[in-house]
Every structure is written in structure tokens, then in C-alpha cells.
Amino acid sequence: MGAISVDLAVNGLITGLFYALMAIGLSLIFGILRIVNFAHGEFYMVGAYAYTLIALGLGVPVWVALPLAFLFGALVGWITERTLMRPLYAGYTSWGLMRDEYAVIVTFGLSLFLINLVDKVIGPYAYRGPPLVDASRIVLGPVLISGHRLLAAGIAIAVILITAALIKWSFWGKQIRAVSQNRLGASLAGIDTARASSIVFMLSGGLAAFSGALLSPVINASPDVGAFPAIKSYIIVVLGGMGSVPGSIVASLALGIIESFGAVYLSYQYRDGFGLILLMLFLLFRPQGLFGEKGREV
Amino acid sequence: MSLLSVRGIVKRYGGLTAVDGASFDIDAGELVGLIGPNGSGKTTLLNILSGLAEPDGGEILLDGAPCHGLKPEQLAHRGVMRMFQLTRVFRRMNVIDNLLVAGRALGLDGAEALNRADTLIEELRLDAVRALDAGQLSGGQMKLLEFGVCFMVPPRIALLDEPFAAVHPTMKEIMGGFIRSRHEQGQTFILVSHDMPVIVELCPRAVCMNAGKVIIDAPTRTVLSNADVIEAYLGGQAA
Amino acid sequence: MSASETPLHSGGADKRSVASTSTGKSAVEFRAAIAFLIVIALIPAVVRNDYWLGVLIVSMYFAILTGAWNLLAGYTGQFSLAPATFAMIGAYATGLLCTAFGVPPLLGIVAAILIAGLTGLILGRIVLRLTGPYLALTTLSFAEIMRLVASNSIDITRGDLGLAVPGLLSSRIGWYYIFVGVLAFLLVALYALLRSKAGLFLQAIRDDEVAAARSGVDVVFWKTAAFALSAAASGFAGALYAHFAELVTPELGLIGQTGLIVSMAVIGGMGTLAGPLIAAFLVYVLSEWLRDVGGYQLVVFSALVVIFARFFREGLWGLARGAMQRWRRS
Numbered sequence: 001m002g003a004i005s006v007d008l009a010v011n012g013l014i015t016g017l018f019y020a021l022m023a024i025g026l027s028l029i030f031g032i033l034r035i036v037n038f039a040h041g042e043f044y045m046v047g048a049y050a051y052t053l054i055a056l057g058l059g060v061p062v063w064v065a066l067p068l069a070f071l072f073g074a075l076v077g078w079i080t081e082r083t084l085m086r087p088l089y090a091g092y093t094s095w096g097l098m099r100d101e102y103a104v105i106v107t108f109g110l111s112l113f114l115i116n117l118v119d120k121v122i123g124p125y126a127y128r129g130p131p132l133v134d135a136s137r138i139v140l141g142p143v144l145i146s147g148h149r150l151l152a153a154g155i156a157i158a159v160i161l162i163t164a165a166l167i168k169w170s171f172w173g174k175q176i177r178a179v180s181q182n183r184l185g186a187s188l189a190g191i192d193t194a195r196a197s198s199i200v201f202m203l204s205g206g207l208a209a210f211s212g213a214l215l216s217p218v219i220n221a222s223p224d225v226g227a228f229p230a231i232k233s234y235i236i237v238v239l240g241g242m243g244s245v246p247g248s249i250v251a252s253l254a255l256g257i258i259e260s261f262g263a264v265y266l267s268y269q270y271r272d273g274f275g276l277i278l279l280m281l282f283l284l285f286r287p288q289g290l291f292g293e294k295g296r297e298v
Numbered sequence: 299m300s301l302l303s304v305r306g307i308v309k310r311y312g313g314l315t316a317v318d319g320a321s322f323d324i325d326a327g328e329l330v331g332l333i334g335p336n337g338s339g340k341t342t343l344l345n346i347l348s349g350l351a352e353p354d355g356g357e358i359l360l361d362g363a364p365c366h367g368l369k370p371e372q373l374a375h376r377g378v379m380r381m382f383q384l385t386r387v388f389r390r391m392n393v394i395d396n397l398l399v400a401g402r403a404l405g406l407d408g409a410e411a412l413n414r415a416d417t418l419i420e421e422l423r424l425d426a427v428r429a430l431d432a433g434q435l436s437g438g439q440m441k442l443l444e445f446g447v448c449f450m451v452p453p454r455i456a457l458l459d460e461p462f463a464a465v466h467p468t469m470k471e472i473m474g475g476f477i478r479s480r481h482e483q484g485q486t487f488i489l490v491s492h493d494m495p496v497i498v499e500l501c502p503r504a505v506c507m508n509a510g511k512v513i514i515d516a517p518t519r520t521v522l523s524n525a526d527v528i529e530a531y532l533g534g535q536a537a
Numbered sequence: 538m539s540a541s542e543t544p545l546h547s548g549g550a551d552k553r554s555v556a557s558t559s560t561g562k563s564a565v566e567f568r569a570a571i572a573f574l575i576v577i578a579l580i581p582a583v584v585r586n587d588y589w590l591g592v593l594i595v596s597m598y599f600a601i602l603t604g605a606w607n608l609l610a611g612y613t614g615q616f617s618l619a620p621a622t623f624a625m626i627g628a629y630a631t632g633l634l635c636t637a638f639g640v641p642p643l644l645g646i647v648a649a650i651l652i653a654g655l656t657g658l659i660l661g662r663i664v665l666r667l668t669g670p671y672l673a674l675t676t677l678s679f680a681e682i683m684r685l686v687a688s689n690s691i692d693i694t695r696g697d698l699g700l701a702v703p704g705l706l707s708s709r710i711g712w713y714y715i716f717v718g719v720l721a722f723l724l725v726a727l728y729a730l731l732r733s734k735a736g737l738f739l740q741a742i743r744d745d746e747v748a749a750a751r752s753g754v755d756v757v758f759w760k761t762a763a764f765a766l767s768a769a770a771s772g773f774a775g776a777l778y779a780h781f782a783e784l785v786t787p788e789l790g791l792i793g794q795t796g797l798i799v800s801m802a803v804i805g806g807m808g809t810l811a812g813p814l815i816a817a818f819l820v821y822v823l824s825e826w827l828r829d830v831g832g833y834q835l836v837v838f839s840a841l842v843v844i845f846a847r848f849f850r851e852g853l854w855g856l857a858r859g860a861m862q863r864w865r866r867s
Contacts, residue, residue: 036670084847098390100669102846104616105803109842112796116835227792231681234674242670269689276678276685283667283675348751374753386751388744390808391737399741402734403753447752 008260010143016256017156020249021211022229023236024163025077025204031180031243032200033088035103039080040208040233041226042114047073047209048221049122052129062130066155066213073209074202080110081201089183089193111226119223126225129216152214159210160249163203167245172199180243208233235275238282241289251290299362301326301486302347302455307366308355309342309510316342318510319356324455329477329487331501331518333494335531339510340490341383344457347488348380349373360454375404377454379447381461383490385440387447389433393424396432396443400450411450418446423472438469445473455486462493474500494522506530563736566810566854567728573815574724578717581710590709592825593818597716598624598778600817601723603801605770608727611807612736613763614743618673619660619680620771620798625790627653627772628779629687629694632702637693642705646776653772654765661764665757680790688787699786702779712781719777723770728810730766739763740808797821800842806852816853 026040050072055065084106088099131148132155138145167173178186179196187193211229212221219225236255240247255275263271282289300323309317317339324330332340345351347358349370358366360376368376388396394415401411419428422442427435432443441461448456458477462470477487477500491497497504497518504521506514508530514521521527577593584590606620630652631645640648664675688696706712730736738759741749750756779785788794797820805816824834849856 030670034670036674038673084843087847098850101610101614101616102850104618104670104673105799105846106843108618108796108799109803109839109846112793112800112839113836113843116839120833120836231677234677238674270685273682273685276682279678280663280675280682283671284663287667287671350747370747370750371753371755374751380751382748382751386745386748388741388748390744391740395737395740399737399749399754400752402737403749403755408734444748447748450752 004264005261006141007143008264009257010140011145012257012260013253014145014149014153014256015260016253017153017160018211018215019229019232019236019256020160020252021156021214022208023233023240023248023252024160024245025207026233027237027240027243027245027248028167028176028200029204030237031245032176032183032197033085033103034243035088035100035107036234036237037204038104038107038230039111039114040204041228041230042111043073043076043205043208043226044212044229045114045118045221045223045226046076046205047212048129048216048219048225049118049127049212050209051213052127052216052221053122055130056127062132066132066210069213070206070210073212074206076209077201077203077205078198080205081198084110085197085201086194089197111230115223115226122223124223126220126222127216128220129213131217148217155214156211159207163207164245164249172196176200231272232275235279238279238287239289242287244289247289300324301328301361303359303362304343304347304356305359306356307343307346307353307358309339309346309351310354315510317346317353320507320510320512321356322505322512322515324486324488326454326486327481327484328503329481329485329489329501331497331504332488332490332507333492333497333504333521333527334507334513338507338530340507341459342510343507344380344459344488344490347373347457348378350380371403374400378457379449379453379455380457381444381448381459383459383463385437385444387432387435387440387443390431392431393419393428393435393443397446397450400447404451406451414450418449421476422446438465441465442469442472445476449476449480452480452485455488457488457490459490460492461489462491462496470496498522563728563731563810566812567724570724570728570811570814571721573811574717574721577818578714581713587709590713592822594709594712594716594781595778596818596821597720598774598781599797599801599821600720600814601774602771602798603805603813603817604723604727605767605774606798607802607807607813608730608739608770609763609767611802611809611813612731612743613739613760615661615760615763616669616673617676617764617767618792618795618799619676619683620767621792621794622680622683622790623653623657623768623771624775624778624794625683625687625785625787626656626768627775628702628785628789629700630772631776632700632779632785633693635703636700642703642780646773646780649776649779650769650773653775654769657768657771658761658765660768661761665760677792680792680795684787684790687790694785694787697787699784702783702785704783705780716777716781719773723773724810724814731810735759735762743808796839800838802852803842804838804845804852806854809852809854812852812854819853 022044026037029035029037047069051065051069054060054068055062088103132151133147138147138150167176175191175196176199178191179193183193232255236248236251239255240251258274259271262274302324305321307317307320308315320339320343334340342351346353346366349368349372352367357364360378365373365376388399397415397418398411401414406414419425422445424439424442427439432440435443445461461473474496481487489501501518504518505512506521506527513526513530514524580593581590602620602624609615609617627649630649631642634640634645634648635642660679664672667675687694694700738749738754741752741754742756742760746756775789801817801820802813804820805814806812820838824838827834827837845852
């Protein structure tokens with residue numbers, strides 16, 4: 001493997017890490033409610049703004065602004081769940097197709113609302129978030145990388161691992177997995193399914209916002225900045241198997257590498273198209289994703 | 299030649315063999331009860347008969363022609379009508395439109411379909427709710443409606459999966475009476491039910507399945523007093 | 538259609554009255570829609586301002602797209618997120634035929650309808666087994682891929698700069714009535730379709746595909762047909778718009794455009810004839826008007842979408858119908 005390939009692979013993997021951070025929340029929501037949250041990108045956008053404005057506007061240190069962005073995203077996620085998602089499980093069994101329709105409309109509408117609200121209240125201009133460190137070029141063998149990107153990648157790994165561990169071993173994580181597998185069964189076992197959904201939305205909003213904050217020095221915060229992470233997240237969630245967290249992580253890394261190499265060896269203009277084509281192919285021929293098992297229909 | 303021949307049907311889901319070589323014949327005009335404990339393969343067999351699942355082995359003949367592997371709508375056009383255990387109606391369409399869908403799809407013209415729908419609504423005593431959306435009906439009324447859909451165009455054979463489960467006694471009587479009178483006119487049925495008194499009352503013949511196999515196929519009284527059947531229902535180890 | 542299905546007398550005591558069927562409901566909606574279109578047709582008698590006529594023309598463009606999407610999503614239950622894409626396909630189809638091959642615009646428009654319809658048919662066949670979020674994501678990806686292709690095929694489409702398209706006529710009033718005519722034609726066609734057995738079948742598929750198949754409905758055929766017809770109508774609108782604006786850009790296929798179409802249908806009432814039509818005008822005209830008053834229009838409308846979806850699932854039309862019923866009773 002030549003030097004260029006190593007550089008492409010490392011940078012692709014780092015991009016993949018950021019994708020994973022964006023997408024895990026979307027996957028968790030699909031897992032627990034069987035819906036795609038079309039406002040996911042706007043959770044990301046909220047985080048990018050929260051971080052940038054708190055750090056630049058209030059002069060708060062970046063290391064404080066970063067967790068605050070997470071909290072802000074969690075708040076938006078929580079409000080979303082409380083105000084808009086409750087009908088989804090109030091009449092869970094009798095909704096049929098209308099349920100999917102409602103979820104698409106209401107999250108799609110929320111996405112438009114948040115974009116336009118930010119556009120009016122904060123303005124259509126892009127804000128560049130302050131980097132975590134100032135080192136602009138770090139050379140690691142054949143790999144050239146900015147200090148912020150390297151540090152952010154490290155933080156992303158840590159946050160991803162913590163999230164995965166929480167879901168696997170914590171009390172709430174176990175409840176969330178129980179509800180994802182069988183909502184009715186979980187509620188019969190005494191689990192507060194509504195609260196589990198709230199927590200998932202908070203976690204999802206928080207993680208998306210956190211990734212928005214982490215990337216804001218690279219991708220400036222603007223009202224429509226959420227479109228890009230949203231589409232990447234949809235692709236990853238489909239590739240990884242809808243609702244599977246480990247699947248999403250693997251799919252994120254794979255997508256990062258595919259795009260990194262594809263942009264150089266296939267087509268730079270269509271680098272954003274590879275994932276979309278993969279998404280369509282997967283939904284059509286392997287809807288259970290890379291690792292998922294095909295659910296049995298009842 | 300019998301109207302419907304089920305010959306050695308096998309259906310596996312992974313390691314589970316849901317239907318394991320089931321065979322029986324049904325003649326035109328028969329009303330056959332299909333019984334068996336939960337998980338004995340009755341619903342899977344109906345799914346295969348109505349085109350919702352493909353068998354892994356065996357064949358089904360309708361009027362002597364193989365019909366397994368056909369799609370549900372093709373089977374509907376050949377006169378196989380299925381009523382589901384978990385009620386399926388068009389929730390955002392009103393009662394009369396629910397009936398018209400089947401009528402028009404099976405080739406009736408508008409006026410004829412409307413006439414039949416009106417007759418059925420009267421027969422099934424759904425008059426009071428005819429203009430309501432199906433989603434607003436009670437569970438029993440929905441069952442009655444779905445029951446009616448199966449008879450918009452008299453089918454060659456009606457496959458009824460637990461029509462009486464969780465239904466008000468009055469509605470049960472309406473359906474029971476309807477089945478009896480149509481049977482007298484020569485309508486063919488397969489009736490799946492756990493309600494043994496109803497099976498005894500309506501069906502002259504019963505087929506009992508257990509663990510995917512037909513364990514006995516005989517006049518209903520004989521079937522119900524059969525030791526294997528009692529064994530199967532009580533979940534004995536010897537079976 | 539047989540005479541017995543014509544619900545001329547509504548609300549009669551006759552038990553066999555057909556007015557209680559949903560075809561009866563749609564007759565009321567159709568009359569309301571036609572009345573509304575007559576008002577629209579009369580507006581140029583009062584408003585002569587080119588700017589506002591332009592706003593109304595664009596409203597009609599959206600009304601066609603909303604109606605087409607309503608056929609697919611509201612009546613057939615296929616929640617596609619690509620309606621704007623088919624308009625874009627139609628616009629580029631006629632644009633490229635006219636500029637690169639010198640095809641006359643009218644022929645270009647006809648070709649655009651066919652090309653968009655064919656694309657819709659193919660997409661419909663491909664996504665046949667997908668429902669809910671899976672369908673939404675696949676159509677969304679299709680939309681994004683098409684937009685990427687349009688904006689990156691710079692040699693052919695001139696990318697984001699846009700393609701200059703020959704005009705058809707210069708009179709704004711002329712264009713106004715072309716759009717009124719096309720909108721009226723499509724409305725009548727949609728109504729006729731819904732009144733025929735096709736209307737029953739599509740709604741049956743929307744509510745429960747398995748039950749529709751059990752009832753003998755050819756689900757594959759009708760679903761694909763809904764995709765093709767909806768796409769063809771959208772392509773028609775896009776082609777007209779291309780010659781009206783004399784410019785085609787990939788922006789026609791933006792997700793935001795689809796957002797506007799979904800908003801109009803949801804606010805008006807999905808699965809009703811008149812609601813989305815009226816809402817298309819309401820939303821677009823109000824948004825042009827509000828633009829001068831602080832520019833909060835998109836915030837307001839997107840909030841309305843969420844509120845309507847959450848609390849008034851039947852939209853403005855449902856609210857109006859409810860109010861009418863209460864008023865009649867009292």
C-alpha cells in the first residue's frame with residue numbers, strides 16, 4: 001500500500017468515526033420506535049450552533065462549551081419526544097400504516113421548522129467554531145492531519161465507546177434494549193417504555209449535537225448544515241442494519257473509507273453519491289443491513 | 299374430483315417445520331372444521347392456501363389445477379377468499395367501500411357491486427354503521443365486515459380463520475346463521491376455530507392437525523372423541 | 538360509471554343513498570375545488586400586477602405537484618420524498634430536448650410527461666416492496682442522486698448555473714390561463730380516477746396491502762400505476778414551469794421544494810381533493826406576502842405542518858368539514 005493509500009485510509013477512518021458519532025443516535029431511535037427521525041440533521045445543527053455561540057459569544061472555554069452542546073441537543077431531543085413522539089405509542093397497535101406516515105411528516109416538518117427558525121433568529125450566515133487546539137498540521141509518517149481533527153477523532157472514539165458501554169451494561173441501557181426488542185413485552189415486565197424513549201431521544205439529540213460541535217471548526221455552523229450529516233446517518237443506519245449500534249459503527253467506518261478512496265479513484269464530484277447508491281441497493285436487496293437478521297413478520 | 303386437494307404440504311421456518319406433510323381433500327359444498335392446538339400449523343396452512351406463503355413441498359389443487367405459489371389476488375380471482383384471524387379491513391374507508399373493493403376487483407360493475415354490498419350489509423346487520431369508516435367500528439363489527447368481504451362475490455371456497463374469536467354472542471349468531479344458510483345453498487368452507495361447540499354445531503366433518511400433521515380427518519363427533527385429539531389438546535407427552 | 542353511483546342528493550334519508558359512500562364525500566370536495574378554481578380564474582379581472590400573477594402561477598405549479606403527490610401519498614399511502622425530483626426531471630427533459638435537439642416546446646412538454654412518467658414507473662417497480670421509513674429513505678436518496686447528477690453533469694446541464702430554455706409565449710396572462718387550464722384538467726382527471734374503481738383500489742392499498750390483495754386487487758399494477766401517474770403529472774408541471782421561467786436549475790429538485798409540497802398537502806388535508814389544492818395557494822401566496830413582513834413565513838408554515846400532523850390530522854379541509862357538520866346540527 002503506497003503512502004497515498006495510507007493517508008486516504010487514515011483520513012477515511014477518521015471521517016468514519018465522525019459519521020459513527022452522528023449516526024448512533026439515529027440508529028437508537030429507529031431501534032426503539034421503528035421510525036426514521038428526519039430531523040436528526042437538525043439536532044446536529046443545534047449542537048454546532050450551541051458550541052460556536054457559547055464559546056465565541058459568551059467567551060466560555062471550548063472544553064465547557066462542548067459538553068454544553070451535548071446538553072443542549074439532549075434538551076431538544078427530550079422536547080421532541082415529549083411533544084411529538086408520544087402519539088406513536090399511545091395507540092401503538094391500532095395505527096397501522098398511519099403511524100409511519102405520521103412519523104415521517106412530523107419529523108420532516110420539525111426539520112424544516114428548526115432550519116427556518118435558526119435562519120431567522122440567528123441568521124443565514126455561517127459561523128466557524130473555535131478549534132480545540134491550534135496545531136494546524138501534524139505529520140504522522142505519510143499522514144497529514146490537523147491537530148483539531150486528530151483530537152476530535154480521539155474524543156469521538158471515547159464518546160462512542162462510552163455510549164456503547166452504557167447501552168450494553170448500564171441499567172437504562174438494558175431497559176432500552178428490552179424496549180427495542182419488544183415494546184409490549186418490556187412494558188409488561190414493568191419497564192417504563194415512555195421514559196426509555198425519552199432517554200433515547202435525549203441521548204440521540206445529545207450525540208448528534210456533540211458531533212455538530214466537534215465538527216464546527218471544520219464544517220461551519222449554518223442553518224442547513226444538518227442536511228449533510230443527516231444523509232450520511234441515513235446511509236449508515238441502513239448499511240449497518242436499522243437499529244443496530246455495532247452495525248452502525250462498522251458501517252460508518254466503511255463509508256468513510258469508501259468515500260475517501262472513491263473521491264480519488266472514482267469521481268470527486270460524485271463522492272456523496274456512492275453512499276446514496278449503497279443505501280438504495282441495501283434497502284432493496286439486503287434490508288437487514290450488513291449484520292442484521294431478517295425479522296420474522298407476524 | 300374434489301374441489302380442493304391439499305397434498306403433502308410442507309412448510310419450514312428455519313428449524314421449525316410448521317406444516318409437515320398435511321394432506322386432505324374437500325369436495326364442493328362441504329363445510330369442514332380445521333382444528334388443532336395452538337402452533338399446530340392451521341394458520342400457516344391457510345396462509346399457503348391463500349397465497350401468502352409458498353410451500354416448501356407438496357401441492358395444492360383447485361379443481362384439479364395446481365394453485366400453490368399463486369399470488370393472493372390471483373387466488374381471489376379463482377375464488378379462494380380468506381378471512382384473517384387478526385382482522386384486516388381498510389380502516390380509512392367506510393363500510394360500504396370496504397365491500398365495494400372486493401366487488402369491483404373481482405369483476406362486478408358499479409351498480410351490481412353496490413347492490414351486493416347493500417344486501418350483505420343488511421344480512422350482517424351493519425346498517426347502522428354503513429357510512430362509518432371501518433377504523434371506527436368495534437372489533438366485532440370489523441370481523442363481521444371482513445366476513446362480508448369474503449362473500450361479495452360468492453367464492454369457490456371460503457377460508458375462515460377464527461371468525462368467532464373475541465366476538466359478541468349476537469354477532470357470533472349472525473355469522474353462524476350466515477354460514478349455515480350459505481352452506482345449505484352449496485357454499486364450501488374451511489372453518490378454523492378453537493370454539494368446539496361451534497365446530498360441532500356447524501361442521502359435519504373435521505380435520506385435526508397437531509405439530510404440522512393431520513392426525514385425524516373424520517366426522518366431527520368421531521374426531522372430538524378421538525384419543526389422539528384429546529391428547530393433542532391436553533398436551534400429552536405420548537403424542 | 539353507473540347512474541346509481543352519482544350522489545346528486547346528499548344526506549337523504551334513503552338507506553340506499555350513495556351519498557354516504559366516500560365517492561359521495563369526494564363529490565363535495567370536487568365541487569369545492571372547482572368553485573375555488575373559478576375564483577382563481579377570475580382573479581386577473583382584478584389583479585393585473587405582473588408580480589402577483591407570477592406568484593399565482595407558481596402557486597398553481599405547486600398545486601399540481603401537491604395534487605400529484607397527494608394521489609401517491611394521500612390516496613395510495615406511498616410516502617415518496619421525491620415529488621420535486623419528478624418536476625425537475627420533466628423540466629430538464631423538455632429543456633434539453635429543446636436546446637440540444639431543437640425540438641419544439643410543445644413536443645418537448647409531451648416528451649417530458651412521458652419521460653417523467655416512465656421514470657416514476659421504474660422507481661415504482663423498484664420500491665414495490667418497501668414501506669414507511671424504508672420507502673421514504675429510498676425515494677429521498679433517489680431525489681438526492683438525481684439532483685447530484687443534474688448539478689454535476691455540467692457539460693450537458695450547465696450544472697448549478699442552470700439551463701436556458703426557450704419560452705413559449707411572453708404574455709403573463711397567457712401563462713396564467715395555461716396553468717389554470719392544466720390545473721383544471723388534472724383536477725378533473727384525478728377526480729375521475731378516484732371515482733372509478735381505481736380510486737377504491739388505491740385507497741385499499743393505502744390502508745392494507747394484504748387485505749387489498751385478498752380482495753382481488755392487483756397490488757403491483759395499481760401501486761406502479763400510482764407512481765407513474767403521479768410522476769407524469771409532476772413532470773408536466775415541471776416542464777411547463779421550465780418554459781415559463783425560461784430557466785431550469787437543479788434547485789427545482791431540492792428537498793426544500795419537496796418540503797413545501799408535503800407542507801401544502803398536510804396543511805390542506807392529505808387524501809382529500811380540495812384541501813391540498815387550496816392549501817397550495819394559501820401557503821405560497823401567504824408566504825410571498827409574509828416575506829415583506831419580517832420573513833417568518835417558512836417558520837410559520839413548518840410549525841403549522843407539525844401542529845397539523847400532531848393535532849389536526851385531516852388538515853384544513855377536515856377542520857372545515859367538522860365545522861360545517863357542527864353548524865348544520867345546531
